[in-house]
């Protein structure tokens with residue numbers, strides 16, 4: 001028997017390690033059983049929105065196994081003990097899993113490797129949650145790319161592998177109570193735990209259904225039309241024309257090969273060069289995901305440290321009231337507030353707005369990017385360390401952005417440009433429902449009297465953007481050691 005230890009690859013199809021593609025020792029004679037472990041160290045890092053999404057995904061994965069006569073064992077305990085004990089008790093010849101690149105995951109996996117080795121069980125980690133193994137797309141001198149553009153070109157040029165089919169019934173093992181009454185069996189949960197049983201509250205946000213079936217439906221809907229206007233419209237949050245697949249990708253409900261193949265089919269069906277270019281732009285976002293995965297793999301310390309080195313420490317401000325106003329969506333900057341409220345209501349935020357709110361926190365409020373990263377980590381159901389960290393550090397000018405520290409978004413002009421009719425803003429900020437878009441986009445310069453007349457319950461701006469822009473520039477100049 002073989003065990004496939006699922007972590008952030010909660011699917012059967014396009015899961016090469018699960019079906020043993022390229023895995024030495026995975027033969028037709030070694031049917032596979034799935035295993036998922038609720039590890040206290042991982043739960044310590046969890047938050048309700050993504051845990052709720054993950055529980056739903058596990059429920060669906062378990063159903064998919066059972067439909068085929070297989071089983072997903074669900075356990076609670078330290079990964080290294082559970083995986084090794086279950087493998088030993090089932091007399092498993094091999095344990096497979098999909099490689100994970102954060103520092104914490106790598107430490108955990110090293111411990112599991114050691115425990116399996118001590119128990120005499122073979123193990124194999126497959127690099128399958130990205131197309132190209134981190135560290136294989138490099139500069140000519142063999143270093144990982146620090147700038148996306150060059151990485152992206154090579155990423156697009158590389159051949160992509162094809163997706164694998166889900167395992168057939170004959171490839172799946174049934175465990176049939178073999179662990180009952182054993183020490184390993186003590187770790188197993190017969191039912192999936194609830195959020196409450198795991199020690200978490202219900203999320204504040206409405207979280208979407210998490211299943212491979214739903215991911216595929218979403219992908220089909222997207223590839224039928226929105227992918228062709230993605231290039232032009234992806235920055236306009238009111239349009240909702242992006243794929244909304246981030247949560248499904250973060251938890252591996254859909255594999256990257258299947259997703260890419262589907263976009264290639266959409267490219268083949270495109271009716272113009274513009275449409276083909278739009279598909280390419282979508283694929284470019286998939287490359288961003290792999291770029292940030294590579295950054296995290298290369299520099300696991302970025303989770304807490306700046307990616308970029310400044311001469312002096314950046315003197316971030318400490319202003320709990322301003323942070324609270326930002327979290328509540330009460331800064332008096334409408335596009336920022338709409339984004340922050342979308343985050344709380346949906347556990348999601350549109351990418352353009354993520355950039356705007358991140359720039360606002362770090363460059364208008366001068367608050368350390370780690371505060372924003374942690375808030376997103378708590379509230380996003382699609383949180384993943386590489387993308388969240390990459391996005392925050394990019395916005396804070398501490399990351400991989402090729403533009404220097406003086407990229408500072410003006411939240412008013414961003415709102416006017418990307419939400420001209422204030423449709424997105426009004427969707428999330430009901431106090432502004434009856435306010436004309438022109439007034440909304442001038443809110444920072446509107447007199448108190450006019451503000452009270454239009455939207456008495458909506459706050460005025462908590463900071464003056466022009467002043468804060470100058471303060472941010474000085475803060476970065478001091479950090480750079482400029483005179």
Ligand SMILES: Cc1cc2nc3c(=O)[nH]c(=O)nc-3n(C[C@H](O)[C@H](O)[C@H](O)COP(=O)(O)OP(=O)(O)OC[C@H]3O[C@@H](n4cnc5c(N)ncnc54)[C@H](O)[C@@H]3O)c2cc1C
Nearest residue numbers: 242243244245246285289351354382383384387388391392
């Ligand atoms: C401050 C900040 C924090 C972010 N945090 C996360 C996060 O925790 N999890 C997350 O998946 N994405 C994060 N992103 C990236 C991006 O905002 C989301 O992936 C995107 O909004 C998800 O919506 P979508 O699936 O409709 O994206 P689409 O536009 O349809 O893109 C398709 C996929 O490409 C990937 N992608 C798109 N944009 C980016 C990007 N800029 N960087 C990396 N990958 C990208 C995602 O996997 C996404 O699902 C963050 C961006 C910023 C600026």
